[in-house]
Amino acid sequence: MNCDRCSEILVDYMDGSLDAGLKEEVREHIRTCPDCSREYEELTEIRRAVSLEASAPVPSAEVLERLSRAAKDETAADRIPLRKKWGLTRILIPALSATIALSVWFYYGYFDTGNETVDMYSREVMAEKASPPEEDEEFPASGEVAAPQTERRKALMQNPSESSLARNAPGEAREELGASAPAAPPEPETYAVHDSAADSPQAEDVSEMKNPAPQLSGAETGLEGYETVSKYSTQLTLALKQQMEGDCGASVRTNKAILNSTPVPPDYIRAYSYRSLAECYEKTGDAKKAIENYVLLMKVSPGEKDYAESRIAELGKSAGLKTNRAIPTAGPVEAE
Amino acid sequence: VFGLITKSGVTDEEAMRKFQNGGEESFDLLLSRHGGGVLRFIMKMTGTDKTRAEDLLQEVFLKVIERRKTYDPEQKFTSWLYGIARNHCIDYLRTESYRRHGSLDAPLSRDDERGAVVLEMVKSGDRSQEDAAFDKEVRELIEIGVRELREEFREVFLLREVEGLPLDEIARITESPLGTVKSRLRYAYQGLRKIFAESGYFEERRKAKGV
Numbered sequence: 001m002n003c004d005r006c007s008e009i010l011v012d013y014m015d016g017s018l019d020a021g022l023k024e025e026v027r028e029h030i031r032t033c034p035d036c037s038r039e040y041e042e043l044t045e046i047r048r049a050v051s052l053e054a055s056a057p058v059p060s061a062e063v064l065e066r067l068s069r070a071a072k073d074e075t076a077a078d079r080i081p082l083r084k085k086w087g088l089t090r091i092l093i094p095a096l097s098a099t100i101a102l103s104v105w106f107y108y109g110y111f112d113t114g115n116e117t118v119d120m121y122s123r124e125v126m127a128e129k130a131s132p133p134e135e136d137e138e139f140p141a142s143g144e145v146a147a148p149q150t151e152r153r154k155a156l157m158q159n160p161s162e163s164s165l166a167r168n169a170p171g172e173a174r175e176e177l178g179a180s181a182p183a184a185p186p187e188p189e190t191y192a193v194h195d196s197a198a199d200s201p202q203a204e205d206v207s208e209m210k211n212p213a214p215q216l217s218g219a220e221t222g223l224e225g226y227e228t229v230s231k232y233s234t235q236l237t238l239a240l241k242q243q244m245e246g247d248c249g250a251s252v253r254t255n256k257a258i259l260n261s262t263p264v265p266p267d268y269i270r271a272y273s274y275r276s277l278a279e280c281y282e283k284t285g286d287a288k289k290a291i292e293n294y295v296l297l298m299k300v301s302p303g304e305k306d307y308a309e310s311r312i313a314e315l316g317k318s319a320g321l322k323t324n325r326a327i328p329t330a331g332p333v334e335a336e
Numbered sequence: 337v338f339g340l341i342t343k344s345g346v347t348d349e350e351a352m353r354k355f356q357n358g359g360e361e362s363f364d365l366l367l368s369r370h371g372g373g374v375l376r377f378i379m380k381m382t383g384t385d386k387t388r389a390e391d392l393l394q395e396v397f398l399k400v401i402e403r404r405k406t407y408d409p410e411q412k413f414t415s416w417l418y419g420i421a422r423n424h425c426i427d428y429l430r431t432e433s434y435r436r437h438g439s440l441d442a443p444l445s446r447d448d449e450r451g452a453v454v455l456e457m458v459k460s461g462d463r464s465q466e467d468a469a470f471d472k473e474v475r476e477l478i479e480i481g482v483r484e485l486r487e488e489f490r491e492v493f494l495l496r497e498v499e500g501l502p503l504d505e506i507a508r509i510t511e512s513p514l515g516t517v518k519s520r521l522r523y524a525y526q527g528l529r530k531i532f533a534e535s536g537y538f539e540e541r542r543k544a545k546g547v
Contacts, residue, residue: 011522017503039529042538046528049478049537050497052471056372057379063390064367067397071355071363074401078358 001029006036010043095240095272099233232258232269239276248280255280271301278311287315348413356404366413367397373499374421380494381425382432383483392428396421412505419509422491429487470544474537481531485524492517493524 006029012018013026030037235258242251255273258265265273278293294308294315346354346365354362374396379389399420407416482490488510495506503521507514532538 008522011525012518042529042532043525045538045541046478046525046532047497049474049532052475053478053498056376057386059371059375059390059393063394064371067367067394067401068360068364070398071367071401072360074404075355075358075360075363 001025003029003033003036006030006033007039010036010040014040014043014047095233095236098268232261232265236269236272239273243276243280248284251280252277267300271297271304274300275304275308278308282311282315287318291315349409349411352404352407352413352416353409356407356409363401366400366417370414370417371397374417377418377421377494377499378425380479380482380498381422381491382428392424396424399424412508414501415505415508418495418499418501418505419511422495422509425491426487477532477535477537478528481528484531485527488512489520489524489527492520493528496521 006026009018009022009026013023016023018026030040235254239251239254239258242248242254255277258273259270264270274293274297278290278297281287281290281293291312294312298305298308346362348366348369351362351365355366371393375386375389375393378384378392378396379386382389382392384392396417400417403420407413482493485493491510492506495501495509496503501509503517504514507517510517512520
């Protein structure tokens with residue numbers, strides 16, 4: 001072994017991390033070479049000097065306490081229900097759940113069971129299934145649990161193709177391709193917007209949202225309609241975020257953009273927009289517009305009727321209006 | 337409160353996992369186990385006094401709290417922790433260097449004067465004086481020597497020789513290949529050896545040992 005090589009592996013030798021053969025070579029070299037012997041001795045001295053280092057300093061109690069408190073606050077924040085943290089969870093969680101439900105349906109409906117499933121939800125087939133309405137019971141949609149049966153049937157009679165939000169949106173997506181759209185599809189009127197998760201937002205937990213179902217982009221599926229739906233979701237998320245941050249002006253603008261876009265967004269998207277608008281107007285003191293939007297919300301989302309009515313009653317009270325006057329009978333739904 | 341934590345059976349990784357799941361007392365355990373070591377690493381790495389180092393320590397552990405969900409329990413906790421601390425120190429040194437020299441490239445000037453003082457202290461050391469007093473001077477020499485090292489040599493040396501972390505962990509912390517870590521450790525030793533030699537330390541030691 002030459003000196004360069006010895007010097008190169010001397011620290012490893014000190015560490016005892018060399019294999020037996022190499023270790024023996026170094027030992028032999030040090031024994032016979034005064035320079036390397038000296039180097040070894042000096043490195044060992046340095047290591048000894050380092051080991052004289054007093055034990056680690058102790059951070060001050062103040063710092064420790066501050067950090068401990070910070071950790072407590074953070075973990076406590078984790079446990080606060082989202083509802084309290086965001087205030088808007090009543091909207092946001094249903095919105096996210098709906099998006100997830102949509103993705104799940106889309107993923108499994110389209111890929112796992114193949115074409116049959118897709119056909120099953122086309123307007124033609126859905127229309128067939130819906131008359132007589134009893135037959136529709138074979139397809140209990142996940143999102144409809146909350147909708148009163150009678151109301152739901154009425155809705156189906158009016159517009160057989162729309163039976164649930166989960167089916168609806170991808171159905172529209174397909175139609176936009178013109179692949180299976182029948183002539184003059186009826187204008188969507190009333191859907192059940194609820195999905196099972198939306199009924200109990202408090203039960204939702206952040207952790208449940210961490211693993212959303214695989215989302216497929218339009219490029220992967222070749223269904224541009226899906227991208228449209230996803231565009232609405234993105235805009236909606238923005239609108240809700242703006243509302244959450246207290247920027248009602250921006251939120252109203254975003255919501256209006258959603259509601260005025262073509263093709264007309266699915267009703268569940270419009271429901272969130274109306275609700276967001278209503279809450280924003282309510283917040284900014286525009287009771288009239290707030291009521292208008294609560295009414296629209298009720299129309300596109302019968303499941304939220306109770307909530308909307310209670311808000312309208314509240315607004316009516318403070319504005320000195322008669323609640324009943326504000327609730328029109330069913331009529332054409334206009335975007336804002 | 338921190339001295340009372342005696343859950344010695346819990347590994348760092350288990351404690352961190354508990355903390356991820358909302359067990360804030362596990363954070364206290366980790367802080368009590370590693371707060372001192374990280375503080376020492378920060379002081380030596382940045383060459384700051386304890387007060388400033390404690391500010392940095394606080395920032396490091398706040399990052400631990402913030403990023404707790406990103407920690408992978410398969411990873412050694414110390415690798416993760418010292419990785420955060422190391423990056424924070426480097427950021428600090430960059431900012432400081434910029435502040436002092438107006439350029440990120442300007443090297444920190446060598447503190448020759450201070451080295452000479454220590455050299456005098458070592459040389460003039462009365463042989464009859466207690467070993468402890470001599471050792472104290474040696475510690476100061478080490479401190480200055482370490483500060484003189486280039487950043488990338490210094491961090492490897494401190495993590496290995498002061499914090500006692502294994503080389504493969506140091507490779508992960510510094511995001512460098514193991515071979516690079518090994519050679520940096522060697523360069524660090526060579527750098528210190530030069531400074532020690534210049535100070536006359538080895539000579540003194542040889543005399544002391546009666547060689």
